[in-house]
Amino acid sequence: MTIDWAHFTPWSSLAGGALIGVAAGLFILFNGRIAGISGILGGFLRPPAGKSNERAWRAIFIAGLLCAPLAWGLFLPAREIRIDAGWMEIVIAGVFVGVGTRYAAGCTSGHGVCGLSRLSFRSLAATLIFMAAGFATVYVMRHMVGG
Amino acid sequence: MLLAMAFAVGLIFGIGLILAGMANPAKVQAFLDLAGAWDPSLALVMAGAIAAAFVPFRLARRMPRSLLGAPMGLPAAAKLDRRLVFGSLAFGIGWGLAGFCPGPALVALGAGEAKAVVFVIAMLAGMAVFEVSEARKSRKLA
Numbered sequence: 001m002t003i004d005w006a007h008f009t010p011w012s013s014l015a016g017g018a019l020i021g022v023a024a025g026l027f028i029l030f031n032g033r034i035a036g037i038s039g040i041l042g043g044f045l046r047p048p049a050g051k052s053n054e055r056a057w058r059a060i061f062i063a064g065l066l067c068a069p070l071a072w073g074l075f076l077p078a079r080e081i082r083i084d085a086g087w088m089e090i091v092i093a094g095v096f097v098g099v100g101t102r103y104a105a106g107c108t109s110g111h112g113v114c115g116l117s118r119l120s121f122r123s124l125a126a127t128l129i130f131m132a133a134g135f136a137t138v139y140v141m142r143h144m145v146g147g
Numbered sequence: 148m149l150l151a152m153a154f155a156v157g158l159i160f161g162i163g164l165i166l167a168g169m170a171n172p173a174k175v176q177a178f179l180d181l182a183g184a185w186d187p188s189l190a191l192v193m194a195g196a197i198a199a200a201f202v203p204f205r206l207a208r209r210m211p212r213s214l215l216g217a218p219m220g221l222p223a224a225a226k227l228d229r230r231l232v233f234g235s236l237a238f239g240i241g242w243g244l245a246g247f248c249p250g251p252a253l254v255a256l257g258a259g260e261a262k263a264v265v266f267v268i269a270m271l272a273g274m275a276v277f278e279v280s281e282a283r284k285s286r287k288l289a
Contacts, residue, residue, distance in 0.1 A: 004184035007177060009168055013188040016167025017195025023160035024196065025203030030152045032213030032220050035160060037250040042274040057153045064157020065250065066257035071158060072165050079165050081255050082173035083262045085245045094252075094266040096241030098273020101249060103234030105224070108248040109160075111235075112193060117200035118208075118221070125227050126235040133239020138179040141244065 024114050031057070036110020037065070038101035104130070148215050161254045167192040170254040172246025179243050 024035040040058050048054040069078070085093065101107040104126050106115060111130075115123020161170075168174045168188055177186035210219060242248050247255070247266050255263035 001181060002184055004177060004186045007174070007184075007186045007188070009188045010191055013167045013191040014195040016163045016165070016169065017192035018199045019163030019166060020160055020192070021163075021196035021199025021201075023156045023163060024200045026152070026159070027156045028200075028207045028213070028219075028221070029203050029210075030214045030217075031149055031156070032207075032215075032217040033153075034220060034222065035156060037160075037248075037253065038274075041249060041253075041271070042277065045271070045274055045278050053150075057150055060150050061153040061157040062253060064154040064159075065161040065253045066157075068158055068161020068165060068254050069170075069258035072162055078258070079168070079171060080173075081171050081258055081260055081263075083246070083255075083260065084173055084176065085262070087262070087265065089244050090262050090266050091269045093241040093245030093247065094269025095273040095276075096237045096244070097247065097249065097252075097266075098241075098270035099276055100234045100236070100238030100241060100273075102274050102277035103230045104238055105222075105231065105234070107238060107250075108242075109250050113196040113200060114204070115222075116193070117197050117204045120222070120225075122225060122227060122231060126231055129232060129235035130239035130242060133236050134179045134243040135181055137240045137243025138176055139182055142180055143182050 020109070020113060021117070024109070024117070028114070033057075034110055034114045035061075036106050036114060038097075038107040039105065039110050042098075042102045100130075149217060152215065160250065161257070163196075164251050164254050167195075169248075170251045170258070172251070172255075175246040175248075175251070176243070179246075 027033050027035040040061055044055055044058040106126060111123040111126040116127060164170045169192060174186060178189040207219060213219060245266060252263055252266050256267050
C-alpha cells in the first residue's frame with residue numbers, strides 16, 4: 001500500500017465530516033429525523049399515507065442539498081468534481097446504489113454517519129459490507145479488468 | 148419551522164460533503180483504491196461526522212419528542228437480515244463503480260454535472276424498483 005500524500009486532505013475532510021455530523025445532529029434534535037439521504041429520497045417515491053407533509057420536508061431537504069454547490073460558489077472557488085466512470089458504468093452504478101440502499105435501509109449517511117453515531121450493530125454491519133464491496137469493486141475494475 | 152430546518156440541514160450537509168471532498172468521485176475512488184495510490188482522507192470524514200453527531204444522538208434517545216415537537220424517528224430495527232446484507236453489497240458495488248453514493252450524487256447534480264444527472268435518474272429508477280416490489284409484496288400479504 002502506498003499513501004497518496006499529495007492528495008491527502010486531513011483538515012478539510014475532518015472539518016467537512018464535522019459539518020455533516022452537525023447537520024445530522026441538528027436533524028435528529030430539531031426534526032426527530034435521521035439524515036439518511038437514500039431514505040429521504042426513496043421515501044419521496046412512496047405515495048404518502050393520509051394528508052401528512054411527508055413529501056414536503058423530503059423535497060425541501062433535497063433542495064437544500066442541491067443548493068449546496070451554489071451557496072459554496074458564492075464565497076469560495078468551486079471544488080473539482082472529476083467523474084472517471086463511463087456512461088454505461090454510471091447507469092449500472094446508479095441502479096445498484098438505488099436498489100441496494102433501499103433494501104439495506106440506508107447508505108453512507110444513514111448507516112455510516114447516523115447509525116455508527118448511535119452505536120447500531122445493524123449499521124456497523126451494513127457499513128463494513130458496503131465498504132468491503134467498494135474496496136473490492138475498485139480493486140477488480142482498476143487492477144484486474146482495467147489494469 | 149420544521150421545513151426551514153430541513154432546508155438548512157440539507158444545505159449544511161451538502162456544504163460538508165463538498166468541503167470533505169466526498170462530492171468528487173475521483174477522490175472517493177482514490178479512497179477505495181487500497182492497492183493503488185491510497186488517499187485516506189475519507190476515513191477522516193467519517194471520524195469527524197461521528198465525533199460531531201455522537202452526543203446529539205445520545206441526547207435524542209432520552210427525548211420523547213424533538214425540540215420542534217415532532218415525533219422522534221429513531222430506527223427500531225436491530226437484527227441483521229438478508230436484505231441488509233445483499234442491499235449493502237449491491238450498494239457498495241455501485242459506489243465503487245461510479246464513486247458516487249446518494250448524497251454526493253445530488254450535490255454534483257446541483258453543480259450541473261451531466262453524469263450526476265444520469266446517475267441520479269438511474270438511482271431513482273433503482274429505488275422505484277424497490278417500491279414497486281414492496282407494494283406488490285404487501286398486496287399479496289393483504
